[in-house]
Amino acid sequence: MSESNRDDILRTLAAVSDLPTLPQVVTKLQEEMASPNASAGSISDIIREDPAISIKTLRVANSPLYGLGRKVTDIRDAVRVLGLKEVYNIVMSMSTLNLFKSDTHINYKKFWTHCLSVAFATKAIFEFTGDMERPLEKEELADLFIAGLLHDIGILVLDQYKPELYKMVLQKVSELGEVPLYGVEYELLGISHGEIGEFLMNKWNIPAHIATAVAFHHRSEAITGKRELTEILHIADFICNNQGLDNGLGVLPTSFSDEAWSNLNLSINDISAIIEKVRVESENSAILMALA
Amino acid sequence: MAISKEEFDLFRTYIKDKSGITLNYGKEYLVENRLSVLMAQNGCETLLDFYKKISLNNSQLGKKVIDAMTTNETLWFRDATFVEAMEDKVIPWLIRKAAKKTVRIWSAASSTGQEAYSVAMLIDDALRKGGAAAPPANRFQITGTDISPSVIFMAVAGRYSQLAVSRGMRPEFLTKYFKKEGVVYTIDEKLRNMVTFKQLNLTESFLTMGQFDLILCRYVLIYFDEDLKLKICSKFHKALHAESLLAIGATESIRGSKDFTRILTGRSTLYYPLSKGNDTFNGF
Numbered sequence: 001m002s003e004s005n006r007d008d009i010l011r012t013l014a015a016v017s018d019l020p021t022l023p024q025v026v027t028k029l030q031e032e033m034a035s036p037n038a039s040a041g042s043i044s045d046i047i048r049e050d051p052a053i054s055i056k057t058l059r060v061a062n063s064p065l066y067g068l069g070r071k072v073t074d075i076r077d078a079v080r081v082l083g084l085k086e087v088y089n090i091v092m093s094m095s096t097l098n099l100f101k102s103d104t105h106i107n108y109k110k111f112w113t114h115c116l117s118v119a120f121a122t123k124a125i126f127e128f129t130g131d132m133e134r135p136l137e138k139e140e141l142a143d144l145f146i147a148g149l150l151h152d153i154g155i156l157v158l159d160q161y162k163p164e165l166y167k168m169v170l171q172k173v174s175e176l177g178e179v180p181l182y183g184v185e186y187e188l189l190g191i192s193h194g195e196i197g198e199f200l201m202n203k204w205n206i207p208a209h210i211a212t213a214v215a216f217h218h219r220s221e222a223i224t225g226k227r228e229l230t231e232i233l234h235i236a237d238f239i240c241n242n243q244g245l246d247n248g249l250g251v252l253p254t255s256f257s258d259e260a261w262s263n264l265n266l267s268i269n270d271i272s273a274i275i276e277k278v279r280v281e282s283e284n285s286a287i288l289m290a291l292a
Numbered sequence: 293m294a295i296s297k298e299e300f301d302l303f304r305t306y307i308k309d310k311s312g313i314t315l316n317y318g319k320e321y322l323v324e325n326r327l328s329v330l331m332a333q334n335g336c337e338t339l340l341d342f343y344k345k346i347s348l349n350n351s352q353l354g355k356k357v358i359d360a361m362t363t364n365e366t367l368w369f370r371d372a373t374f375v376e377a378m379e380d381k382v383i384p385w386l387i388r389k390a391a392k393k394t395v396r397i398w399s400a401a402s403s404t405g406q407e408a409y410s411v412a413m414l415i416d417d418a419l420r421k422g423g424a425a426a427p428p429a430n431r432f433q434i435t436g437t438d439i440s441p442s443v444i445f446m447a448v449a450g451r452y453s454q455l456a457v458s459r460g461m462r463p464e465f466l467t468k469y470f471k472k473e474g475v476v477y478t479i480d481e482k483l484r485n486m487v488t489f490k491q492l493n494l495t496e497s498f499l500t501m502g503q504f505d506l507i508l509c510r511y512v513l514i515y516f517d518e519d520l521k522l523k524i525c526s527k528f529h530k531a532l533h534a535e536s537l538l539a540i541g542a543t544e545s546i547r548g549s550k551d552f553t554r555i556l557t558g559r560s561t562l563y564y565p566l567s568k569g570n571d572t573f574n575g576f
């Protein structure tokens with residue numbers, strides 16, 4: 001049953017014409033950032049074309065999130081002070097938090113707070129990593145935020161476009177307790193929310209390594225090659241869930257991948273400090289939620 | 293994926309052989325669900341393929357299967373007879389020791405912390421009952437060790453689901469030692485301070501562990517072959533003080549070891565280390 005469901009789900013999604021799309025400002029930003037000529041000026045010009053996003057971006061830049069100590073008054077200034085990627089992350093957050101807002105049994109506030117918490121938690125986890133076989137580049141650290149923000153977006157897609165099937169999944173999860181959501185998804189749907197997230201992210205032209213991290217965030221061991229980004233996402237997701245910063249679907253994970261922990265060279269002695277840091281960092285999600 | 297009776301029996305026998313734990317009929321769905329996750333992770337299409345993979349001496353994967361399918365067996369206060377012996381004999385003996393020195397207890401293969409915290413609860417409860425005459429709680433050091441960072445994380449975090457605290461927990465202890473936060477039960481700070489968790493592989497050296505008054509290694513040795521079991525026993529022997537005890541699981545045996553002698557009668561599984569001075573245990 002699940003194999004045919006998988007094919008059916010992918011066929012349905014491929015044919016859906018109203019899949020949520022990113023606002024034009026984001027797609028233009030993506031194109032510009034991929035170009036070798038991208039500059040603070042060109043990026044600022046694109047953001048300014050969308051007044052609503054511009055205002056929100058300035059509010060975030062001036063929020064306690066960055067504690068800049070002086071007021072940033074225009075987008076160009078924000079780009080200069082915070083950097084291109086950071087501003088892109090703000091624009092992306094402000095854009096996606098408002099997608100999928102129809103009323104279902106998913107608590108959107110809790111859901112997105114979880115996603116943002118994970119996005120901020122990735123930074124906390126990274127600070128505790130030791131020497132890695134394949135260290136992350138500085139650029140990839142900013143990508144971790146987007147991976148965290150979008151890691152569960154497949155849940156919203158499944159819930160919106162396969163509501164009956166997904167209701168069955170959520171029911172089974174709540175009946176059984178202590179079973180991983182993605183396990184029930186594989187069993188009933190033949191595909192997990194991670195892979196559905198990847199499908200959407202491909203449509204959105206999000207870089208492949210970020211989409212891969214989302215696709216594999218529950219099974220990083222299955223990645224051959226560089227998987228540190230996915231592993232940080234996996235551990236950040238676990239810790240947020242463990243600390244009650246969960247997505248509201250009633251799934252409490254009971255374990256993370258030991259291989260991921262060891263590969264990131266995280267230390268058992270740091271567990272309490274990591275938890276504390278994750279809790280502090282994730283408080284930032286409230287700032288973005290309030291400004292979105 | 294629907295599991296057939298034959299397939300269920302295959303895994304049921306495997307778990308029984310490897311862990312001594314019997315999965316009841318009626319649990320098929322749970323088995324099916326948990327296995328489907330591991331199958332997906334390991335690229336197996338059918339249950340039979342997966343069974344072949346674990347039975348081909350893939351002990352790491354085998355351990356994962358057992359862990360996944362026996363989560364329900366991670367109990368608080370496991371084995372009523374043992375807990376009774378702890379409360380009536382072992383803890384009063386340890387409290388007497390604590391009047392003179394720091395008492396060290398080791399929960400080996402501590403998993404998500406239930407055993408270590410259960411002992412901490414029993415000790416704290418006994419100390420409260422002992423009133424002013426009782427030694428302070430900081431005279432007791434409990435160390436939990438496990439090979440898996442994931443379970444150590446869960447133990448250190450000390451946050452348990454409703455389902456997890458329902459397994460063997462005494463209602464009065466749940467009220468006394470846990471704080472309910474939403475759907476999660478968080479263990480009391482005082483107990484957390486009594487317990488430290490470390491990463492350790494039982495097949496490696498115990499030299500960094502120091503000496504103990506009580507080692508609990510229950511339902512663990514069953515995973516190892518006879519030779520390795522005896523080696524581990526010999527290392528436990530070295531890590532024990534002269535007047536000390538080793539506790540193993542009710543279905544386990546270390547009869548092959550010359551380092552220990554069984555004490556008490558009946559279903560007790562407490563062992564006393566030999567050749568460390570006095571070969572007769574006079575603690576109780």
